[in-house]
Amino acid sequence: MNTGKEGETGMDLVERYLKAVAAQLPKETREDIVAELRDDIMGRIEDLEARLGRAPSDDEVEALLRDVGHPLTVAARYRSGPQALIGPELYPWWLFGVKVGLAVMVCVTLVGLAVRVLVGDVYLGQAIGQGFASLFSGAVSIIGILTVAGFILERQEKKPDFIAKWRVKDLGLFELGGNIDADDWSRKLAGDWAGAKAKPGPAVRKGAEMSPVARAVASAIGWTVLLLWWTGLLPVMSIRPEELAGVVDGVDYGLILRQMVEAAYWPVTLFAVCRIGFDLVRAASGGNARLTALGDLAFGAAAAWGVLWIWFWSPLSPVIWVGTVTDFLDRVRGLFDRADGEVGGVAAILMVVVVWAFLAELARMVRAAGRLAVGR
Structure with missing residues (x-):
């Protein structure tokens, strides 16, 4: 059998294939694996020759080697460890x-x-x-x-x-996707709000x-x-x-x-x-519930201090700071009635955001203190 290169036979194809596989294998197991693979390939060639009643051609040997698999793929079967990214x-x-x-x-x-x-x-x-x-x-x-x-x-x-040690009670989050029905939203986008299935809020x-x-x-x-x-x-x-x-x-x-x-x-x-x-x-x-609550207390306190810094001492403070609740409410009303032009809309919005952020951190700390006390 000739491959088109002078002096190269079907056996040369097999040997070149085995060398390509061997190059991908660890040195300590290379010889044993190549010997095992050579026996498998030669057995396949013998079976093919018996079916054909003649020696297989070079193209037929090459097709047989393709059935065995690419050298990279074959070598991966013999390597330990993950076979996927x-x-x-x-x-x-x-x-x-x-x-x-x-x-x-x-x-x-x-x-x-x-x-x-x-x-x-x-x-x-x-x-x-x-x-x-x-x-x-x-x-x-x-x-x-x-x-x-x-x-x-x-x-x-x-x-x-x-x-590795997941629990059934940890799976609630992964049910979230089940509540997002693509068919419902496609109907809503098409204007069919009545036909879309409504799920109760709770x-x-x-x-x-x-x-x-x-x-x-x-x-x-x-x-x-x-x-x-x-x-x-x-x-x-x-x-x-x-x-x-x-x-x-x-x-x-x-x-x-x-x-x-x-x-x-x-x-x-x-x-x-x-x-x-x-x-x-x-x-x-x-x-752990108490560990989480303790962390929420600590990080809530740090975040609340950061908000206080913004309110009292940051470069933004002169723009958003007010001394009384009355002044705060006046600025909020100014968002809806700015005819006098005295109150900046952006400043008022930032003022509300900072106050809201501080109250949210206080609320989180109170909830964390409750969880720390009851342990859940």
Whole structure:
């Protein structure tokens, strides 16, 4: 049998194939595996020769070797360890992480867009175009980061407890997708609201309730995305203070934002790093109720202090600070009646947001104290 190259026979094809396989194998097992594979191939050639009643041609030998498999594929069968970038057991968690990461990224992008439009840095049409480009590049980065994390986890001998030792009560979050009916939404988009199946609010909330472990994992992913965005490592729509120079109602919010970012950069970075570490610890612990409550108290206090800093001492304080409840209510009313032009709408909105954020942190601390007391 000739292959078209002078002096090369069908056996030469087999040997070249075996050498290609051997090059992909560990040295300590190479000879044994190649010997086993050679016996298998020669047996197949003998069977083929018996069926044909003649020696197989070179093309027939090559077709037989293709049936055996590509050398890379065949060698992989003999290697230990994972045979996939992310295996089927870890893939649902990877997909869950991607969804959470992308959701946080969309929120971050919208905030960046709103600020840049608000201070007049870009027009709305520009912002939308930049937002789409930013979402695409950011999504690629998030998927890449989570894929690297999944690749590393897949190759660990011991999987994290939230994967290997899951409990039925931890599965509530993953029922959330079942409450999102694509057919219903397609009918709604087509205008058929009557034909769409309505689900009662309590039923949706019950199905979407997160388990403690799922909340910890989702929080860790979300804070990681925020940290990457804050430090400029995630290429999404960023708020770059040095590029903002918009003046609204006589206030240079670009300058204020630049000063605030400079002052808060490292405290916010440290807060995010600690939050990520805490979420990973409570996920590994199975979502311990008292540990979670203690962390919520600590982080709630830190966040509340940060809001107080914004109110009393930050560069934004002179713009939003009011001394009495009456002044606060007057500013809120000014949002709806600005005929006198004395009260800036942006300043009033920011004032309400800061007060609301402080009250939300206080409420979270009270709930955390209650959970710490009862242990659930």
